[in-house]
Amino acid sequence: MNQVKIKSPGTVANLVCGFDILGLALNDPYDIMEFRLLDEPQVIIHNRDHFELPTDPEQNVAGVVLQAAIEKAGGNIGFEVTIEKRIKPGSGLGSSAASAAGAAVGANLLLGNRFSTDELVQLAMIGEKLASGVKHADNITPCILGGITLIRSIYPMDIVPLATPDLFVTVVHPQIEVRTADARQILKQKVLLKDAIKQWGNIAGLVAGFMRNDKALISRSLEDVIIEPVRSILIPGFDEVKQQCREAGALGGGISGSGPSIFMLSETEAIAQDVAGIMKAIYSRIGIDHYVYVTTINNRGVEVVEGEWSMVNS
Amino acid sequence: MNQVKIKSPGTVANLVCGFDILGLALNDPYDIMEFRLLDEPQVIIHNRDHFELPTDPEQNVAGVVLQAAIEKAGGNIGFEVTIEKRIKPGSGLGSSAASAAGAAVGANLLLGNRFSTDELVQLAMIGEKLASGVKHADNITPCILGGITLIRSIYPMDIVPLATPDLFVTVVHPQIEVRTADARQILKQKVLLKDAIKQWGNIAGLVAGFMRNDKALISRSLEDVIIEPVRSILIPGFDEVKQQCREAGALGGGISGSGPSIFMLSETEAIAQDVAGIMKAIYSRIGIDHYVYVTTINNRGVEVVEGEWSMVNS
Known part of the structure; x- marks a missing residue:
């Protein structure tokens, strides 16, 4: 596989009393991201929306995650990504997490699923750090896994998928x-x-x-x-x-x-x-x-x- | 039934991170309590141990619970109780809760099970208040119900029996x-x-x-x-x-x-x-x-x- 298209869901973090530890994934809204594997260590970003997010990989949430994935994979590959963002930035619905988690999962799919869930979360947190200044995982984890997830601890990483009640x-x-x-x-x-x-x-x-x-x-x-x-x-x-x-x-x-x-x-x-x-x-x-x-x-x-x-x- | 003999278990409250909300019941140690229904509104207490706890009902954890039960039941009956305490007072193993919960359950059995679990907990908390100055339920609840119990809230009372893991x-x-x-x-x-x-x-x-x-x-x-x-x-x-x-x-x-x-x-x-x-x-x-x-x-x-x-x- 050298190209893949994914949906990355919006999420609700800080689930009422579960500040910093509980989040859930939504079926709507979501972002669409298309990835292509490149044979040079570079990241190329295209936006297919009207939010005018930066396309410089150093300044883009998905970009820094893809750069980290390249480094983790040994540095001899690259990624081109087109992002169609439907989760509005600044909405509180995990817009940056969707980019970060989507980038981590997209890269992983093109690299033959070499990263564990913990590694995917760690990669995606690099994007969250760029977006908010804080490495938090309570949007990223439900975004990657779906359902309602508990982050019992970040250091060391301890993720507990809880349930998906029919709500x-x-x-x-x-x-x-x-x-x-x-x-x-x-x-x-x-x-x-x-x-x-x-x-x-x-x-x-x-x-x-x-x-x-x-x-x-x-x-x-x-x-x-x-x-x-x-x-x-x-x-x-x-x-x-x-x-x-x-x-x-x-x-x-x-x-x-x-x-x-x-x-x-x-x-x-x-x-x-x-x-x-x-x-x-x-x-x-x-x-x-x-x-x-x-x-x-x-x-x-x-x-x-x-x-x-x-x-x-x- | 006009007399009944019960075992009232020791308990571990403040279960590590569950301060004030989580407790569990132990199979050992436990107290033995024997109750007899009386036809006058009085409480008579006998101790069958060496702890020299007060036998004045006003000063005894089981005594104040039995007095409250009499009042709640209409005031026309009384109780005689013999307590063989095996859970040392001051051990942190729910000694006062065993007396309080045992008294509430013992009285209830002789009164034809007229009280709900919430009412039993409320009655027993009167004994905890005498013992420690605070109405807390995290020993009482597992003592009455067994297993590991959550007190989500005391006001209003919200008790959630969780599980009994094989530990x-x-x-x-x-x-x-x-x-x-x-x-x-x-x-x-x-x-x-x-x-x-x-x-x-x-x-x-x-x-x-x-x-x-x-x-x-x-x-x-x-x-x-x-x-x-x-x-x-x-x-x-x-x-x-x-x-x-x-x-x-x-x-x-x-x-x-x-x-x-x-x-x-x-x-x-x-x-x-x-x-x-x-x-x-x-x-x-x-x-x-x-x-x-x-x-x-x-x-x-x-x-x-x-x-x-x-x-x-x-």
């Missing part, structure tokens, strides 16, 4: 800017022990709920007493969205990643659609442009897709 | 005094967010490990970066016990409750016995009297036992 996910992306770096900076370095205890009770309940597919326990455990109260002030309409969606029957939800997107989990598509209607109504009234997705949890992660090959000849 | 438990009780109140006071009110994140990664891993019976994941997750570093300084020999037991093949462990007992989980009885030998050797060398138990996880909780009836006639 519907509604996401609203209000078109405001929340920079990941700002969202990190606003957090307090210390938290009250009594709040931390509440949080770890909720995490434990959420993990048990996901593993048992116990919707009521999932719903009771979807509570974040530490991060959300601080970060939600950066997102106009957050409290209203959360309260009305809960009242409409959503199991619960919160900030996706570091925002501004908000996600809600629901048991049925009908509720997920009602939740979408509520989100649209609130942001229309407030006067903020927005996108809404009604989707399900993706259980495959980055995957090869067929279809017309559109890569520009180099 | 061996070795416990050493060094004969030094660590008062629960002191052990609470030594804790800092605030913790670093980065430590809290590590802790909730470990809790999530531990819950997943218990539910899947994944011994390697349990072992990796048995790490407490918040409470143990502070409290372990109250227990001479702690670091040495922990390190040597891990080296001998134990999955891991830590302080039982608020100490001074230390527990270790092992996959096999042979390892659990080796661990017992290590514990004995260390405390013999340091020169601290100690008891060691090699046991398994109790999956039944408080249970009715047959056998000779020894209650003093009132």
